[in-house]
Structures are given as C-alpha cells and as structure tokens.
Amino acid sequence: MEQKGGGGGEEEEERRRRRSGVVRHSYSYIHQQGIENNVSAVRAIPGTFQDNHCRRCLSEIETLGHVLGACPYGETLHIHRHHAIRTKLADALRKLKYTVYEEVHGTAENGSNRRIDIIGISESLSQGMIIDPTISFETYKGQSEDLHEEKRAIYVPTIPYYKDKYQLHDISVTGLMFGTRGTIPNFSSQFRKALGLHKSFLNELALLIIREPVKRLRNHLYGL
Numbered sequence: 001m002e003q004k005g006g007g008g009g010e011e012e013e014e015r016r017r018r019r020s021g022v023v024r025h026s027y028s029y030i031h032q033q034g035i036e037n038n039v040s041a042v043r044a045i046p047g048t049f050q051d052n053h054c055r056r057c058l059s060e061i062e063t064l065g066h067v068l069g070a071c072p073y074g075e076t077l078h079i080h081r082h083h084a085i086r087t088k089l090a091d092a093l094r095k096l097k098y099t100v101y102e103e104v105h106g107t108a109e110n111g112s113n114r115r116i117d118i119i120g121i122s123e124s125l126s127q128g129m130i131i132d133p134t135i136s137f138e139t140y141k142g143q144s145e146d147l148h149e150e151k152r153a154i155y156v157p158t159i160p161y162y163k164d165k166y167q168l169h170d171i172s173v174t175g176l177m178f179g180t181r182g183t184i185p186n187f188s189s190q191f192r193k194a195l196g197l198h199k200s201f202l203n204e205l206a207l208l209i210i211r212e213p214v215k216r217l218r219n220h221l222y223g224l
C-alpha cells in the first residue's frame with residue numbers, strides 16, 4: 001500500500017512538472033511578444049507603421065487590446081476559449097455535487113430572451129447560482145467588480161423564470177472576469193474560495209486562458 005501511494009505521488013509530481021513547464025513556456029512567449037507589457041508589434045505602437053488601423057479588419061486602431069479582445073479575425077479562437085473555460089468551470093461544480101446546466105435559454109421579466117452560460121443547482125438546499133465567466137483585456141482596477149454588476153443587471157431579471165423552471169427557492173448571479181493575459185482578479189479568487197474549489201483550479205484556468213492570446217496574436221500578426 002505504501003509503495004502504491006508513493007508511486008501515485010511521483011505521478012502527480014510529474015504532472016505538476018509538466019504543467020509548470022507548459023506555463024513557463026506560455027508566459028515566456030507572452031513576455032517575448034510584448035503581450036505582458038503591452039508592447040507587441042501592433043500598428044498602434046508609435047513609429048512602427050504609417051497606418052495604425054488593424055491589418056485584418058481595417059476598421060479600428062490596432063492596439064493589443066483590439067487584437068486580443070475585439071478583432072473579428074480571431075473570433076473563432078476567442079469563442080473556443082470561452083467555451084473551454086465555461087466547461088471547465090461547469091465540470092468543477094459537478095465534482096462538488098451540483099447539478100449543472102450549460103447554455104440555458106431563459107426569459108427576463110420584460111419578455112426579452114437571455115441565455116445563461118452556467119446554472120449550478122444545489123438540490124439539497126433548493127438553491128441555484130447563475131455564473132457568467134468572461135475573459136476581458138485587463139484595463140483598470142475594479143474592472144472585475146464592474147463586470148459582475150453588469151452581469152447582474154443582465155441576468156437578475158431572469159431569476160423568476162429559472163426559479164420556476166427548476167423549482168428553486170433562491171438563485172444568485174455572479175459575473176466572473178478572467179484577464180486575457182492570465183490575470184485572476186481577487187473577486188474571482190474569492191469566489192473560488194467560497195465554493196471550496198482547490199487553489200490549483202485557478203492555475204489550470206490561467207493556463208487555458210494564456211494559451212489563446214499566444215495563438216491569437218501569432219495568427220493576427222503572421223497568419224499562423
């Protein structure tokens with residue numbers, strides 16, 4: 001039994017080393033490409049290009065924020081990352097014994113249509129939580145709190161609909177922001193703690209997140 005436990009520990013340590021190596025490689029590329037410090041070879045950098053409009057969509061100034069968060073040229077990669085983050089969060093809730101539904105259509109009190117990313121339901125407490133994860137380019141302190149309030153304004157009006165649909169006594173709404181460059185705001189970290197998720201969960205999320213801007217910037221600049 002002791003030998004088996006030791007082997008499991010060695011395997012887990014090897015997985016940690018592999019994850020750590022991938023993280024270091026991704027962050028190294030982020031640093032090399034200027035993603036971390038906002039100095040990538042985009043056209044908005046003074047003295048680099050005569051025309052500072054986006055080389056792909058041509059409609060906006062080509063800032064790093066535009067490339068990583070707004071340009072339609074990389075929209076497919078952006079959507080894929082969002083779905084990956086949503087699914088990872090939903091799976092984590094399932095491991096905590098929540099009943100989880102993803103991409104659920106609903107109706108607000110004014111009759112308008114809404115679609116929530118995740119609703120996690122505690123059957124024993126007859127309570128639910130609507131969670132909307134969003135990946136945004138980091139721009140200012142307090143951004144995650146503002147995003148949370150924006151999401152509440154959108155989805156709180158749907159609470160009566162989902163209460164009736166799932167026969168729940170109460171439902172909360174949380175908007176979770178994750179930074180495009182792998183930043184995990186304190187608001188999201190506190191939410192993780194409140195749920196009882198292991199701290200490694202956010203590290204794994206960050207790894208998923210930082211892979212996409214690396215791909216998106218390379219795709220935008222070089223067509224790779």
